[in-house]
Structures are given as C-alpha cells and as structure tokens.
Amino acid sequence: MTDTRDADIPIRRKVQEKTKAADRGGPAQPLVIARDLKCHFPVRKGVFNRKATAVRAVDGVSFTVEKGETLGIVGESGCGKSTTARLLVGLTGLNAGDLIFDGDRLGEDLSLKELWDGVQMVFQDSYASLNPRLTIEETIAFGPKMRGVASGAARRLSHELLERVGLAPGRFAGRYPHELSGGQRQRVNIARSLAMKPRLVILDEAVSALDKSVEAQVLNLLKELKDEFGLTFVFISHDLNVVRYISDRIMVMYLGEVVEIGPVGSVWDKRAHPYTAALFAAMPSMDPDNRTEVPPLLGDPPNPIDPPSGCRFHTRCPFAESVCSAAKPKIVAVDGAQGHEAACHMLDPVSGHSKSAGGAHLEAAE
Amino acid sequence: MSTTIDTKTVKANPRPAAEEAPAKSKGYWHGVGARLIRDPVSMICAGLLALLLGAVVFAPLLPLADPFTGSMVSRLKPIGTEGHILGTDELGRDMFARLIYGGRLTLMLGLLPVAFAFAIGTCLGVLAGYVGGWLNTAIMRTVDVFFAFPSILLAIAISGALGAGIVNSLVSLTIVFIPPITRVAESVTASVRSLEYVDAARISGAHPLTVVRVHVLGNVMSPIFVYATSLTSVSMILAAGLSFLGLGVKPPEPEWGLMLNTLRTAIYIDPVLAALPGAMIFLTSLCLNLLSDGLRSAMNIKD
Numbered sequence: 001m002t003d004t005r006d007a008d009i010p011i012r013r014k015v016q017e018k019t020k021a022a023d024r025g026g027p028a029q030p031l032v033i034a035r036d037l038k039c040h041f042p043v044r045k046g047v048f049n050r051k052a053t054a055v056r057a058v059d060g061v062s063f064t065v066e067k068g069e070t071l072g073i074v075g076e077s078g079c080g081k082s083t084t085a086r087l088l089v090g091l092t093g094l095n096a097g098d099l100i101f102d103g104d105r106l107g108e109d110l111s112l113k114e115l116w117d118g119v120q121m122v123f124q125d126s127y128a129s130l131n132p133r134l135t136i137e138e139t140i141a142f143g144p145k146m147r148g149v150a151s152g153a154a155r156r157l158s159h160e161l162l163e164r165v166g167l168a169p170g171r172f173a174g175r176y177p178h179e180l181s182g183g184q185r186q187r188v189n190i191a192r193s194l195a196m197k198p199r200l201v202i203l204d205e206a207v208s209a210l211d212k213s214v215e216a217q218v219l220n221l222l223k224e225l226k227d228e229f230g231l232t233f234v235f236i237s238h239d240l241n242v243v244r245y246i247s248d249r250i251m252v253m254y255l256g257e258v259v260e261i262g263p264v265g266s267v268w269d270k271r272a273h274p275y276t277a278a279l280f281a282a283m284p285s286m287d288p289d290n291r292t293e294v295p296p297l298l299g300d301p302p303n304p305i306d307p308p309s310g311c312r313f314h315t316r317c318p319f320a321e322s323v324c325s326a327a328k329p330k331i332v333a334v335d336g337a338q339g340h341e342a343a344c345h346m347l348d349p350v351s352g353h354s355k356s357a358g359g360a361h362l363e364a365a366e
Numbered sequence: 367m368s369t370t371i372d373t374k375t376v377k378a379n380p381r382p383a384a385e386e387a388p389a390k391s392k393g394y395w396h397g398v399g400a401r402l403i404r405d406p407v408s409m410i411c412a413g414l415l416a417l418l419l420g421a422v423v424f425a426p427l428l429p430l431a432d433p434f435t436g437s438m439v440s441r442l443k444p445i446g447t448e449g450h451i452l453g454t455d456e457l458g459r460d461m462f463a464r465l466i467y468g469g470r471l472t473l474m475l476g477l478l479p480v481a482f483a484f485a486i487g488t489c490l491g492v493l494a495g496y497v498g499g500w501l502n503t504a505i506m507r508t509v510d511v512f513f514a515f516p517s518i519l520l521a522i523a524i525s526g527a528l529g530a531g532i533v534n535s536l537v538s539l540t541i542v543f544i545p546p547i548t549r550v551a552e553s554v555t556a557s558v559r560s561l562e563y564v565d566a567a568r569i570s571g572a573h574p575l576t577v578v579r580v581h582v583l584g585n586v587m588s589p590i591f592v593y594a595t596s597l598t599s600v601s602m603i604l605a606a607g608l609s610f611l612g613l614g615v616k617p618p619e620p621e622w623g624l625m626l627n628t629l630r631t632a633i634y635i636d637p638v639l640a641a642l643p644g645a646m647i648f649l650t651s652l653c654l655n656l657l658s659d660g661l662r663s664a665m666n667i668k669d
Contacts, residue, residue, distance in 0.1 A: 091565050116571045129562035133584040139563075142580065143570035189566075196570060 023067070023199075025103040031200055031232050032065040032088065037097035039083050043305065056304050057083040059256035060097075065200065070226070070233040072247030072264070074240060074279065076301055080256040081236045082124075085204040088234060089121045102199075120193035124205035126185035130177035136162070136188045137173035143196045154195075161191040165221060183214035187221070194225065200232045208237060219246055240283050244268060249339070252276045255301055255312045258331070262340030272334040272342040275313045311345065321345075323352045401664040408660025411653040418650065422469040431460035433467040433620050442632055445639065453639050455625065456632050457618075461639065465646055468620035471532070472647070475614070475621075476602030476654075479536055483543035484594040490544070491551020492586060496559055496578055506552060512545040521604050525613040535614040539601055543594075550593045554586040588665040595658035599651030606647055622647050 037058055045052035058080040065071050073081050086092040087099070090112045101118060104110040123129035130139055140158035145151055159169035165187040177185055186206060193201055203222070207215045223246065226233060237243050243250060243264075250267045252260040252275065260273040271277040281296035297316055302308050308315050314324035323345055332348045334340040345351035402408055421428065431450070436457035440447075443454040452461040494505040512520065524538035558564065559582065567577045606623025608614035615621040617628065625643040633640040 089569050091569065113571045116569045119569075121566070121569060123562040123566065125562055129566055131563045131567075131581050131585070134580075142567065142572070146570050146572040146576065192566065 023102065027067055029067075029103050030064040031067045031102055032234075033098070033100040034061060034063050034065075034084075034088070035098040035100070037061045037084070037087055037099065038095045039080075039087055039092055040095050053305055056256050056307060058087060059304075059307070061253070061256070061258050062097075063251055063258060063261055065232060065234060068230065068232055069248040070235055070246055072243035072250045073234065073236045073253060074238065074243050074250060075253035076279070077238065078255075078301055078304065079253045080304075081253055082204055083256075084253070085121065085202045085234065085236050088200075088202055089119050090115050091121075116196070118198055119200045119202065120196045120198035121202040121204060122186070122189050122193050122206040124208060126182050126189055126209060127177065129189055130185055132177055135174050135176055136167075136180070137169075139177075139188065140192045140195050143192065147196075157195055158191070161194055162188075164194075164225070165191045166217075167191075181214075183210050183218060186210060186218055190218075190222070190225070194229060198231070200234065202234045202236070204236045205238070206235075207242060208239060215242070222246065240280060252279065255307055256304055257312055258343065259313065260334075260340075260342040262334065262337060262342075266334070266337035266340045270334055270337065270340065272340070272347055273313075273344045274317050274319055274346075276342070278316075311343070319346060319353075319355060321353055327351070398661075398664045402660060405660045405664065408657055408664070411657040411660070415650070415653050415657065418469060419473070421466050422473055425466050425470065428466070430463040430466060433459055433463040434618055435459065442635055442639065444636055445642075452642060453636070455639075456628060461642060464620040464625060465622070465642065468622050468625055468643065469646070469650075471615055471619065471621040472602055472605060472623070473650070475532070475535060475539065475605030476598045476650075479539035479605075480543055480594050480598045480601050482536075482540040483547050483597075484590070486540070487544045487547025488551045488587075488590055491548040491553075491590070492555045492578060492582060494548070495552040495555025495586075496574075496582060498556070498559075502552070505548070509545040509548050512541075517542050517600070518604060518607060521608060522611065522613065525608055530613050530616065532615060535605060535608045538608075539604055542604065543597055543601065546597070547590065547594055551586060551590050554589050555582060558582055558585050589662075592658050592662045592665060595661060596655055599654040602651055602654075603647060606643075 038060055039058040040054035040056050042051040043053045043055060044050065061080070061084060073084060075081050083092060087094060090106065099106040101110055101115055106115055130136070137155060137158050140161060141151065141154035144154040144157055149157070159173060162169045162172055167184060167187055180188065207218050210218060219242065222233070225231065235243060235246055247264050249262060250264050251258055252273065254275050260267060260276045267276065271280055278296040281292070285292065299316060302312070302315055308325065310325040310327050311329050314320040317324065329343045329345045329351065330348055331341050331343045334342050334347060345353035346355045348356055436459040438458055440454050441458040442456060443450055445453045447453055450460050450462065452465065455461055455464060490505055494502040515523070521538050521542045524541055525535050528534035528538060564577065564581050567581045605614055606626065609621045609623035610627040615624050617624060622643040629640040629643065
C-alpha cells in the first residue's frame with residue numbers, strides 16, 4: 001500500500017525529503033546573516049590594467065533574513081540591490097564581510113557548491129535567463145541532473161514543476177524559450193529554481209518586466225509556492241507596491257548602503273529616513289487629484305566611485321546639516337517599532353543634528 | 367494484489383503528459399535547414415559546391431584523361447578541342463582532368479587549415495572569453511601579435527621558414543587562421559558569458575566544463591562556424607598564392623594556384639585558357655562566401 005500513498009505525496013514533500021541542506025540551526029537561527037558585505041568593482045586604466053579606482057557597488061551592508069520570511073529590497077537603480085542579490089548567491093565575489101547561511105559561514109564551513117544547494121535565484125530578464133538552444137524541460141532538468149538525479153527522474157520532476165507553475169507539461173515541455181511569452185518564461189524560471197530544492201530564493205526584479213495582470217498572477221503564484229515549499233524569499237524590486245504586497249520586511253538601500261530596514265507596515269507608515277520618505281513620495285498616486293507636482297528628489301545619485309563623505313544622502317537631503325557631511329550616521333532603532341532601524345543623524349539623539357531628539361532637547365534648553 | 371495497487375496509482379496521479387502526445391518543437395538544426403532550403407542563392411551555391419566536391423572526390427572513377435601525361439604536339443589547344451573539352455596546358459596535358467584533380471589539393475588546402483584553426487581557435491577563444499582575467503589578456507594579446515602582419519605575408523613567412531611542401535603550407539595556413547577565429551570566438555563567448563542563463567547554470571553547481579559544453583558552446587558555435595566558412599575561400603586563395611610562389615604544391619602535381627602560375631606564360635597565346643584555374647578559384651570562393659552568408663541568416667534564431 002505504500003505505493004498508493006507515494007503517488008499522493010505532494011511535490012513539496014518529495015522535494016523536502018531529498019533536500020540535502022536541511023534545517024540545522026533551528027527556527028531561531030536566521031537563514032542568512034549578512035555582515036558588513038562589501039563588493040567593489042575595480043576600474044582599470046592604462047596599458048597594464050592597473051586598478052585605478054573602484055566602484056563601491058555594495059559598501060558595508062548588514063542585514064538578516066529570518067526563516068520563512070520575505071525580505072523586500074528597494075532603492076533607485078544603481079543603489080546596489082542587484083549586486084547584493086548576486087553576493088547572496090555567490091555569483092559575485094565578496095571583497096569583505098561575512099555571509100552566514102543557517103549558521104555556516106561561506107568560505108569556512110560552507111563551500112559555494114553547498115551554498116547553491118540552499119540558495120537559488122530568479123533573474124530579471126526572462127529571455128536572457130533561458131538558454132535559447134534548450135527546451136524548457138531540458139532547462140529545468142539540467143540542475144537536478146547535475147546533482148546526480150537520473151535523467152528520467154529529472155524529467156518527471158520538471159514536468160511536475162511545470163504543472164505546478166501553471167504550464168501544462170504536455171504542451172510546453174518540448175518548447176523553446178522564444179516560443180513562450182514573457183510571463184510563461186518567468187514561470188519556467190521559477191520552476192527551474194524550485195527544481196534545485198532551495199530554501200532561499202532570491203528574486204531579482206523577477207516580475208518587473210511583466211505587464212500588470214501577468215505580474216499579479218506570478219506574484220500570487222510566488223506566494224502560494226512559498227507556503228507550499230516552505231521557502232524564504234529575498235525580493236528585489238523598484239516597484240514599492242509590489243514589495244509591500246509580498247514582503248514581511250523592507251530594506252531600503254541607497255548608494256551601496258542600507259538606510260532603513262524594518263517591518264513593512266512600520267517602514268510604510270513612519271518612513272524614518274528622509275531618503276525613504278522621498279522614495280515613497282515618488283510613487284505615482286492612484287488619485288488624479290493628488291498629482292505629484294514637485295519632484296521629491298532632484299538629480300541622480302552621486303557617483304559610487306567617489307561617494308559623498310559622512311551620510312551618503314547628504315548631497316540630496318533637504319535636512320542636511322554640517323554633521324551629515326562630517327560623520328557617518330549610526331544605525332539606530334526607530335522608536336515604537338520592533339526591529340525597525342534607520343541610519344540617519346536625525347534619529348540619533350547624540351548625533352548633534354538640530355532635528356534629532358538630542359538636538360531638540362538642546363534647543364529647548366536654550 | 368499488486369495489479370490493483372498499480373491501477374489505483376494511475377488513477378490517483380493522472381499524468382497528462384503521458385496521455386497527450388508532447389508537442390515537441392522541431393529542433394534548431396531542422397529550422398536552420400528549412401530556412402536554408404528556401405534561399406535560392408544558397409541552394410545554387412551548395413549545389414555547385416556539391417558537384418565540385420563530388421567530382422573531386424571521385425575523380426579516379428570518372429572517365430578523365432590522365433592529368434600527368436602530356437603531349438608535345440598538342441600543347442595549348444584551345445577550349446573545345448576534340449578529346450580535350452577545356453583544351454590542354456603548356457605541356458599538352460588535359461586541362462579538364464587537371465582542373466578536377468587540381469581541385470583535390472586546392473579544396474583540401476582550403477578546408478583543412480580552416481577546420482584545424484576552427485577547432486583550435488574555438489578552444490582558445492572560448493577559454494579566454496569564459497575564464498577572462500589574466501588568461502584572457504595572455505591569450506588575446508598573443509593573438510594580437512599575429513594581427514600585425516597581413517595574412518598573406520604571414521603565410522609566406524611561415525611557409526618560407528618551414529620550407530615548401532603541402533604539409534608545411536597546411537601548417538602555415540592553420541597558424542594564419544587561428545588568430546581571427548580566436549578573436550571572434552572570444553568576443554561571442556564574452557557576450558554569452560554575461561547572459562543570465564550562464565549564471566543560472568553556474569548556481570546549479572555544475573562543473574564549469576559542463577556549463578561551457580551545454581550552455582556556452584551551443585550558443586557561440588554558429589557565429590564562429592559561419593565566420594570560419596567565410597575563411598575557407600580566403601584559405602583557398604592563400605594556398606593558391608603559396609603554390610604560385612613555389613612555396614606550396616610542387617609541379618607536376620596539379621593545383622589551381624600552381625596551374626595559374628605555369629599558364630601565366632601562355633597568357634598571350636590563349637588568355638582564356640590561362641584564366642581557367644583562376645576562374646575555378648573565383649567560382650568556388652564565391653560559392654563558399656554566398657553559402658556562408660546564407661548560413662548566417664538561416665542560423666539567426668530570432669527570425
């Protein structure tokens with residue numbers, strides 16, 4: 001009778017039974033601890049390719065990802081969101097900092113190959129992320145086969161996953177990527193990442209290139225899959241509404257640094273950092289009478305090759321004072337919310353900023 | 367007992383894939399072939415080349431005159447002479463037979479160096495493009511040195527250093543064609559390398575060689591192949607040039623370039639006859655070039 005039961009086991013169970021990177025740290029251990037991640041891309045010059053300077057794409061980013069949550073990362077283009085994503089899957093090498101996956105430090109307790117047993121990624125460009133010369137069945141089955149799954153079993157798994165992401169395997173398995181629409185291709189990408197039985201899936205602008213109705217379908221699919229497969233998501237997007245919909249916590253990045261991180265509701269309501277406030281104000285309103293008349297921020301972000309001193313946002317911040325260009329703000333708790341932190345002198349009572357709690361106190365004393 | 371369980375299993379987990387015939391899309395090469403067949407220019411060129419190749423390969427089986435025996439009495443007979451369709455050369459040997467037999471060496475010297483250079487250059491270029499960094503610099507800068515010389519000069523220099531002979535001209539031509547193929551392979555690989563499906567393959571934990579074999583080679587091969595096809599005509603002309611200079615094939619062996627050289631002296635007696643080997647070189651390389659153009663558009667997957 002065991003045979004009968006085996007047939008009824010949902011894919012999730014089958015997937016989990018075979019998972020090599022099983023939960024080791026327990027529920028209290030964050031799935032990912034990123035500590036002071038740095039990634040600098042060298043800018044080479046001259047005949048001998050000497051390193052002239054470096055683009056500081058990610059410059060001292062620290063955060064944690066709890067088991068089972070969705071962490072949304074938002075920010076302008078060029079703020080280091082995608083580089084952070086690539087650092088998390090080890091596609092780009094770290095210059096400094098620690099990446100700890102379920103208690104194991106990458107490079108010490110954990111090899112890249114072992115990291116890839118637990119972390120997978122869904123890329124933004126659904127076309128460029130599928131090999132044009134492989135059928136989608138071959139694309140999905142490639143990863144499991146590389147792990148030693150027999151090709152027949154890998155093919156069956158790919159059919160089950162195609163079914164699960166809403167593509168009938170009978171119609172789609174033998175097709176090539178250019179024969180699919182953007183939404184269908186992104187479903188294939190999701191199925192490909194699930195075939196690797198990951199615990200953490202990094203979604204780098206995974207729905208940004210899709211039109212709104214398809215985007216909604218894929219988002220709902222992602223939510224379902226997350227519960228069904230017990231996944232943890234890091235969700236990167238420039239679309240704040242999408243991030244709000246899917247995330248438990250939000251991390252706001254600016255010029256390679258974290259400026260604010262916290263539970264989605266708290267960040268949405270408080271917007272403690274002036275950059276967060278500006279970013280959210282830039283969202284188009286659904287109400288035609290409530291048009292955005294004044295641009296919340298002017299100009300482009302400064303050059304990450306030579307970032308501004310002190311607080312990196314001080315060149316564009318409406319509240320900038322001398323302390324902002326002199327000292328780097330500490331990450332401080334935003335009061336009233338559990339786990340909500342921001343890096344702004346105005347929130348730090350001892351920073352000396354006139355609008356900070358300490359500054360207000362001084363003003364009152366005068 | 368076991369049979370009942372089996373039927374239950376099937377009922378519990380119906381698999382639509384097994385029931386429907388999978389709508390397997392036609393393979394890539396099938397599509398390329400279908401597009402190529404619809405292109406009349408390519409088909410004419412392919413036909414001519416196939417005819418030539420067939421004649422050249424099966425030359426000993428064809429009712430041809432002996433290309434080596436001449437006759438002092440019937441020297442430089444014009445085209446259309448009885449018994450010699452295309453006339454005779456300066457030693458009275460049948461031109462038609464010599465052109466067919468000459469095609470053997472000329473085509474071999476056109477195709478083999480390119481084939482060798484294609485294999486070596488693709489390996490070097492893919493390696494340089496995929497690994498990048500210092501290895502890329504080392505390979506590509508070495509290759510750049512060869513670009514300092516015009517290809518004909520390089521071929522002459524290497525052949526001259528190695529000495530005359532078929533094998534040596536094969537070697538020299540191979541060396542001449544490795545740099546351009548390496549460069550094309552490197553640039554195509556570097557662009558494919560940056561695509562996300564290569565990243566996706568890497569994070570599947572596959573061995574780098576497997577990633578290259580499955581995800582890179584298949585996607586870089588067609589542009590390199592098309593480029594190499596276009597080089598075969600250049601190779602043929604260079605080989606003919608080497609023979610013309612006395613660095614390649616030695617008389618009395620028939621070879622188009624060598625024939626062009628020896629008939630050069632007869633240009634005032636019968637210019638049409640003297641131009642025949644040149645016409646063969648021209649026709650063959652034109653066909654190869656047009657075919658590689660057709661192949662290029664047929665291989666473009668997005669059309």
